[in-house]
Amino acid sequence: MKPAIILGALLGALGWTDTLVAQPPSGATEMPRERDYSYIYDMLDHSLVRPFTRVFDPALLLRKVVGRPRQAANVGENDQVRLPSTWWQPRIGFRPVTVEQMMKGPGSSAGPAPGKWTVTKAKTQGVTPGFQIEDSKGDRFIIKFDPTTFPELTTSVDVIGSHLFWAAGYNVPHNTIATFKAEDLALDKDATFTDALGKKQPMTPEYLTQLLDRVARLRDGTYRCLASRFISGKPLGPFEYYGRRNDDPEDLIPHELRRELRGLWTVCAFLNHADSRGPNSLDMWVTENGRSFVRHHLIDFGSILGSSAIGPRSYVTGTEYYVDFNVIGQQAATIGLRPFDWERVVDPKIASIGFVEGRVFDPAGWRPDYANPAFDERTERDIRWGAKIVAGFTDEHIRAAVKAGSYSDLRASEYLTQVLIQRRDKLVRHWLGPDYRVPYDTR
Amino acid sequence: MHFWSAFAATCVWVALMSIDAGAAVETAPANPSLLAAADTTRNRTSAPATEAGDLAVTSDVPWNPPRALSRRHPWEQVLQFPGRIVTVPISALGYTVEHGLFWMEKTSFVTKATFAARDLRGRAGLSVRPASLGDRTGLGGTIRMDTPFFGGALKNRVSTELSGSTRKYSGVVVTVKGEPGLLEYGQEWRPQDRFYGLGIESVRDSVSDYATQSQFARARLRWTWNQEKREEPRAAFAIWAGTRNVVTRNGRGDGTVSYHVRFPDLGAATLDRHVEHFIYGTSLASDWRVGEPHWSQGWRVWLSAERYDRPIHPLALRVGQPRGAQFTRYDVEVETGKSFLRDPRTLRLLVRMTNQEVSSGGDRFLISDLPKLGGREGLSGFEAGRFHDLDLLATKISYIFPLVGRLELDVHTEWGAVHSNVWEDLKFSTLRNSFGVALRGRLKHTPFGSIGVDFSPEKTRLRFSVGRVE
Numbered sequence: 045m046k047p048a049i050i051l052g053a054l055l056g057a058l059g060w061t062d063t064l065v066a067q068p069p070s071g072a073t074e075m076p077r078e079r080d081y082s083y084i085y086d087m088l089d090h091s092l093v094r095p096f097t098r099v100f101d102p103a104l105l106l107r108k109v110v111g112r113p114r115q116a117a118n119v120g121e122n123d124q125v126r127l128p129s130t131w132w133q134p135r136i137g138f139r140p141v142t143v144e145q146m147m148k149g150p151g152s153s154a155g156p157a158p159g160k161w162t163v164t165k166a167k168t169q170g171v172t173p174g175f176q177i178e179d180s181k182g183d184r185f186i187i188k189f190d191p192t193t194f195p196e197l198t199t200s201v202d203v204i205g206s207h208l209f210w211a212a213g214y215n216v217p218h219n220t221i222a223t224f225k226a227e228d229l230a231l232d233k234d235a236t237f238t239d240a241l242g243k244k245q246p247m248t249p250e251y252l253t254q255l256l257d258r259v260a261r262l263r264d265g266t267y268r269c270l271a272s273r274f275i276s277g278k279p280l281g282p283f284e285y286y287g288r289r290n291d292d293p294e295d296l297i298p299h300e301l302r303r304e305l306r307g308l309w310t311v312c313a314f315l316n317h318a319d320s321r322g323p324n325s326l327d328m329w330v331t332e333n334g335r336s337f338v339r340h341h342l343i344d345f346g347s348i349l350g351s352s353a354i355g356p357r358s359y360v361t362g363t364e365y366y367v368d369f370n371v372i373g374q375q376a377a378t379i380g381l382r383p384f385d386w387e388r389v390v391d392p393k394i395a396s397i398g399f400v401e402g403r404v405f406d407p408a409g410w411r412p413d414y415a416n417p418a419f420d421e422r423t424e425r426d427i428r429w430g431a432k433i434v435a436g437f438t439d440e441h442i443r444a445a446v447k448a449g450s451y452s453d454l455r456a457s458e459y460l461t462q463v464l465i466q467r468r469d470k471l472v473r474h475w476l477g478p479d480y481r482v483p484y485d486t487r
Numbered sequence: 488m489h490f491w492s493a494f495a496a497t498c499v500w501v502a503l504m505s506i507d508a509g510a511a512v513e514t515a516p517a518n519p520s521l522l523a524a525a526d527t528t529r530n531r532t533s534a535p536a537t538e539a540g541d542l543a544v545t546s547d548v549p550w551n552p553p554r555a556l557s558r559r560h561p562w563e564q565v566l567q568f569p570g571r572i573v574t575v576p577i578s579a580l581g582y583t584v585e586h587g588l589f590w591m592e593k594t595s596f597v598t599k600a601t602f603a604a605r606d607l608r609g610r611a612g613l614s615v616r617p618a619s620l621g622d623r624t625g626l627g628g629t630i631r632m633d634t635p636f637f638g639g640a641l642k643n644r645v646s647t648e649l650s651g652s653t654r655k656y657s658g659v660v661v662t663v664k665g666e667p668g669l670l671e672y673g674q675e676w677r678p679q680d681r682f683y684g685l686g687i688e689s690v691r692d693s694v695s696d697y698a699t700q701s702q703f704a705r706a707r708l709r710w711t712w713n714q715e716k717r718e719e720p721r722a723a724f725a726i727w728a729g730t731r732n733v734v735t736r737n738g739r740g741d742g743t744v745s746y747h748v749r750f751p752d753l754g755a756a757t758l759d760r761h762v763e764h765f766i767y768g769t770s771l772a773s774d775w776r777v778g779e780p781h782w783s784q785g786w787r788v789w790l791s792a793e794r795y796d797r798p799i800h801p802l803a804l805r806v807g808q809p810r811g812a813q814f815t816r817y818d819v820e821v822e823t824g825k826s827f828l829r830d831p832r833t834l835r836l837l838v839r840m841t842n843q844e845v846s847s848g849g850d851r852f853l854i855s856d857l858p859k860l861g862g863r864e865g866l867s868g869f870e871a872g873r874f875h876d877l878d879l880l881a882t883k884i885s886y887i888f889p890l891v892g893r894l895e896l897d898v899h900t901e902w903g904a905v906h907s908n909v910w911e912d913l914k915f916s917t918l919r920n921s922f923g924v925a926l927r928g929r930l931k932h933t934p935f936g937s938i939g940v941d942f943s944p945e946k947t948r949l950r951f952s953v954g955r956v957e
Contacts, residue, residue, distance in 0.1 A: 082589035093581065100570060103563035117556055128547035135542050145542055215544055240602040242595040287558065294548070296555040332546035339544065358931075360892035372890045380832045380888025380896070387829035 075329045076291040076338060079281040083323045090321075091367045091414045098420070113423045116303035123425060125303045130294065131340045132304035136211040137436030140484045143444045149210040151218025155271040157181045160230045166237030166247060166255060172198065172346075172353065173258050174269075178232070184274040187222075188346065189259045189267070191354055196396035196456070198346040198353050199270040200449030204460075205315060205345025206272075207445045212311045212433045213304070215341040218273040221450040223266040226256055268450075275341055277328035283340055284322045286417035292338045303426055305418035310430025310475070312419075313410035314437075314467050316400050318361045319347035320412050320419075349460065350398030357399045359386045362410050396456045402466030407474040424475075431475035434468050436482050442468070609635060612643070617953075618650040620658065622862035622871030623681065627652030654679060655739070667708050671729075674702040679740035681872040682854050684750065687904045687917050689874060691945055695749035696738025699855045702804055705729020705766070717932075721774040728767035732804040733811075734759060735853055746854065756851045762811030763803050768793030776824070780929040781887055781895070781957060783826035783833040791818040795856070812848035814856075816841060832888040839865065841879040842909060852877070858905060860919075866903050867950065868921025868943030878909035880918075887927075897925040897939065919943070927956055 098104055107113055118126050125132060135141050141149075159180030166175045174188040190199050199221055206219040235247035245251075262268055283289065286300040299305055312320045324344045330337065346353045352361070363386045364371045374382060389404045412419065442464045451457040472480055559567065571578075591597060608614045612635045618627030629650040633643050644664050651657045660673035678698045683689040707727035713719045735757045737745035747754025770791035776782040793816045819840045826833040841858040858864075858879035862871030865881035881903035889895045900922040906912035925939025934956040941948045 080589075080593075082585055082592055084592065085585040085588045088588075089581070089585075097574075102566040102570070103559065106566070114560075117552070118550065126550040128545045128549050130545075130549045133542065133544055139542070141542060149542065240595075241599050288555065294551060296551045298556060298558040300558070301556065330546070335546055335548070337546070337549075358892060364891050366891070366893055368891050372894065375888065375890045376896065379886070379898070380890075383828055384830060384889075 074291075075278065075336070076280055076289055076327075078279065079289075081282070081284070081322070086322055087366070087414055090417065091365060094415060094417070094420075095369055114301070114421065115423055116306055116426055117301035118297050119303050119425075123429070125429075129304065130337060131215070131302065132213045133215075135213045135433075135436075136441070137433035137482060138213075141211050141436070141441075143440050146207055146211040146441055147444055147448065150206045150216050151273055155220035155222040155273075156183065156185050159228075161187075161224060161228055162230050162232045163247065163252060164232045164235050166235075166251070173255050175237075175252075175255065177229075177271075186272040186274070188270040188272065192258070192260045194351075194355055194395050194398065195260050196268070196449070196451055196453075197351045197356070197398050199268060200396065200451055201347075201349045201351045202270045202272070202345045204445045204449045205317070205348045207448055208315060208437070208441075209311065209342055209345065211437070211441065211445075214308070214311075215339055216345075217275050217341065217343055219345070220271050220273075221268065221448070222271040223262065223268050225266050226253075270346075275326065275328050275343075277330035277339065280327040280329055280338060282322050282325045283327050284417075285419070289327070289338065294337055300418045300421045302418065303429060306422040306426035307430035307433070309410075309416075309419040309422050310427050310434055310471060312412060313362070313407065314434045314464070314471055315345075315348045316350070316357070316362050316410075316467075317345070317348040318357070318411075318413045319344075319353075320416055321414065349463075350400035352398065355398065356395075359389050359391070359399060360384070361399070361413070363406070365411055365414050367414070368411070392459050394453065394456050394459060396451055396453055397460055400460070400463055402463040402470065405467050405470060407467075407470040428475050431471055432480075432482070435472040435476060435480055437464075437468055439465055608633070612636065612646075618652055618656075620650055620652050620656045620677075622864075623654070623679075624656040624677075625653035627656065667710050669707045669709065670705075671707070672702075672704045674700075676700055677855075679738050679743065680855070681743075681870060682746045682750075682875060683873055685857075685876050685905075685907070687874055687876070687906065687919060691870075691873075693749060694743060695746040696740040696743045697746040697854055698736040698739050699733055699853075700736060701731065701733040701855075703729055703731040703766075704802075704804065705731075717779075718777055721772075723772045724770070726767075726769045728765070730763065730765050730798060730802045730804055732761055732763050733853060733855060734761045735855065753854070757811075757853055760810050760851075761805050762851070762853060763798040763805060764795040764811065764813075765797060765799045765802065766793060766795055768816075776822075778826065778831060778833075779932045781831065781833065781927075781934055783824060783831035786821070786823035788822075789818070789820040792816070793818075810848075810851065812845050812850075812852040812856075814843050814845040814849075814852070816843045830889045833886070835883075835885040835887070837881075837883040837885075839879070839881045840909065843877045845877065860903050860905055862948070866901050866919055866921045866943065867923055867941035868901075868946060868948060869919070870946055870948075873945075874903075874905045874919070876905035877907050879903070879905050880909050880913060890926075893928060893930075895927050895929055895934070897927055897937070899923055899925075923950075925950065933957075 118129075120126050124138075125134070127134065135149075136146070156177065156179035161177040161179055164176045164178060164184075166173075172189050172191060174186060177185050177187055179185065188199065188202070190197050203219045203221055206216045209216045229252065231247055231249060231252060236244045237247050237251060239245050256267065259267055259269075280289075284299060285305055286298065288298055289295045308320065311317070320342075324342065324347075326341045326343045328339050328341060330339050347357075350357050352358070363384065385404050385406060389399075389401050391399055392401075439461075443461050446457050446461045446464070449457070449460075451460075557564075604614065612631075612633035614631045614633075616629050616631070618624070618629045620627050627650060629648050632647045632649075634641060634645045635643055637643070637645065646662045646664070648658075648660045648662075650659070655678050656676065658673065658675035660671060663670040676698070677700075679696045680699065682695050682697055683691065684693050705727055706729060707725060709723060709725040711724075712722040714721055714723070735746075736759060737747055745754075747758045768791060770789065772787070772789045774785075774787040776785040776787050778784050795812070795814050795816070797813060820838070822835065822837040824833050824835040843858070845852065854875060857875040857877065859872050859875045860866045860879060860881060861869040861873030864871070865879075865883070866873070881901065883899055883901045885897055885899040887895055887897045900920065902918045902920050904913060904917045904919060906917070921941055921943035923939055923941030925937045927934045927937040929935065936951070936953045937956050938949075938951040941950060
């Protein structure tokens with residue numbers, strides 16, 4: 045017995061159990077355990093540890109030398125994602141998606157219904173204040189706000205992101221811009237918030253007033269917010285961009301070998317989603333059509349485009365990782381005399397946009413804030429797959445999505461539209477060539 | 488040897504033969520027309536097709552391979568096996584760190600600790616921070632007690648700081664703050680500061696140590712302009728006066744000869760003698776530096792003159808008799824910088840000079856009153872307190888450039904010398920040199936920490952700081 049345990053532990057530590065233990069691809073019957081992981085460790089691991097393990101990985105080195113990277117494992121003969129998938133659905137770029145379909149895509153209804161919003165809980169995670177509500181129809185939403193010094197910055201991009209990522213084929217929450225007056229809010233009798241010491245406290249009207257004091261108010265006395273509809277199902281925590289969820293019998297492909305996640309790089313480059321990391325994802329246990337299973341979502345688009353959730357994105361965003369050994373090496377070798385590409389950018393100085401641009405944007409070299417394991421494994425075929433999705437966005441799609449961000453400054457919406465068109469064109473031209481056309485009629 | 492050669496050759500052969508063998512799709516041309524196939528549902532093998540044009544999410548059973556795929560092919564795992572064995576201890580460390588961080592995040596440990604520290608400071612006036620006892624003093628901490636519980640004009644006006652370190656350095660300072668005035672009383676015990684003899688030619692083998700026990704009381708008036716404004720010129724002017732008593736004792740360092748043994752003449756003149764001074768002085772600082780994330784343009788100057796005079800009997804802390812030297816110290820520090828490109832690459836020049844005019848009792852000059860070089864005082868690649876003499880000249884040229892958004896590198900060289908009279912004795916050939924590099928973490932407006940190495944012909948020193956980098 046003991047040798048078996050030791051052998052099992054050793055094999056586990058060496059990562060060999062996947063090879064030896066086959067799991068049947070039957071449907072899930074039991075709900076997988078809810079899980080979470082350290083977000084700081086996630087960043088440290090992918091920024092500092094994994095780059096070294098990749099450099100000293102002889103198998104990876106050999107693959108590089110012979111020019112044979114490991115390709116995505118869930119593609120068919122025509123290099124497309126094998127379907128059905130609980131991660132992704134073929135939409136824009138592969139099928140016609142009208143502007144109207146895109147705008148209704150993430151959810152058929154609008155935001156919270158008019159009438160009293162009952163506050164049930166204050167949002168304790170994230171950098172901006174927020175709370176959870178139940179509208180007059182009983183639908184539940186997460187309410188989030190903009191940083192006071194950057195009105196419209198994060199709420200806009202969260203809505204834009206939900207439409208564009210939905211159209212790209214991913215599962216996302218339904219986000220809308222909403223406004224309310226303080227008197228529209230009612231406190232649920234069991235409403236709670238978590239205090240600074242981590243203790244749950246009953247939410248009082250005074251606390252709600254204090255929370256609203258931290259939020260910018262519009263000229264007419266209303267508050268602008270992002271209303272994010274609760275995703276249906278039971279939350280199981282974030283997924284990771286590598287490995288598998290071992291207690292989900294339908295999760296048999298290591299995530300870094302999934303085309304949908306590798307090819308997501310191109311869509312993230314398009315939308316400057318530098319915060320594309322595991323913690324901004326959510327697995328849900330859903331029961332539909334008599335079947336219970338895990339559905340995988342991308343969430344929290346408050347840090348895409350020009351927003352970093354608490355302010356504008358840095359000029360550096362998208363050009364390097366937080367700790368980028370390649371860039372560090374180049375800079376050290378040239379004692380800093382080589383100018384960074386981002387030093388040529390022009391900041392539009394529009395508070396509601398933050399910082400995002402398309403002129404200096406490098407369609408081949410875009411990087412998230414820190415390395416994403418699925419992106420690291422991407423091959424040219426994965427990128428081109430993602431580029432086809434990006435190519436599917438017409439100017440009208442982009443205009444409509446930006447319009448959903450409800451910018452009060454016309455300059456902002458026009459600038460963002462032009463930037464997105466510019467980034468799309470660069471990506472498509474670079475990865476698919478200047479003559480690429482989507483394989484369906486876009487009229 | 489033969490075994491490993493054969494093993495490696497076999498691995499390479501197996502690898503080359505089996506890289507994604509069987510994945511026919513891998514060799515498929517990346518032809519846009521082929522890839523343009525719109526009907527991706529064609530690939531379904533284990534589930535019914537959804538309706539064409541159906542854009543909604545599906546609840547169909549997803550496509551999956553017949554068994555769970557491994558993250559690595561067997562040949563890859565074979566190649567990785569030695570590395571995995573070697574890194575088992577690192578993996579164990581990673582596992583521990585991961586779970587430790589997870590626990591901290593889930594319990595909001597940092598938030599709670601910060602909140603508790605703020606609460607403790609707000610209610611009881613207690614706070615803790617790293618000590619500033621100088622180089623070579625070991626790990627140290629300072630407990631500060633403010634007076635939030637006092638009412639009226641004294642609320643938070645009185646503070647007491649207790650410092651201590653693992654090398655048994657200790658100190659206490661009591662401060663009564665006003666605006667622009669300040670009253671201070673302090674005591675300090677420094678048991679093992681290094682002394683190598685006077686002058687720039689002192690040799691490393693003549694190392695000794697000494698201890699000092701001091702107490703002081705002083706009043707200061709200080710006026711400042713624009714101290715909180717980053718982009719405007721800042722200035723400060725101060726005058727002060729007070730009394731100080733110092734006694735030099737034999738050094739307490741293990742395995743180091745005490746200074747009075749190594750330098751008997753100096754020991755005879757100063758060992759165990761209480762020296763009282765009435766000290767008064769003035770300083771002026773003007774700072775025109777601007778820029779972020781590190782200051783990159785402008786200059787600053789600091790001028791100071793301080794007289795160490797005979798004690799005034801009614802004010803004396805211990806004895807009213809002068810047993811030390813009377814002297815005046817003049818300090819000048821000038822720093823300027825110039826940068827280029829958008830993320831500043833900055834060249835900086837720092838010149839610091841100390842000139843002391845001794846009016847009497849030069850033979851009884853205390854070691855602790857001598858300017859010194861080495862460590863943080865200048866010439867960072869040398870041991871702290873490596874060079875002592877009456878006068879000092881130190882220069883530093885730095886080049887700071889960005890590595891990535893959050894990191895920058897500071898490459899610097901320092902040249903300096905100590906002399907009995909810097910105006911007469913200073914020659915280029917007498918300057919000693921050290922150089923170093925420091926990796927600095929930076930936020931949008933300021934660097935937040937650094938770690939670096941400084942080299943000299945005698946020593947290599949590791950330096951780090953958190954918080955006040957510049």
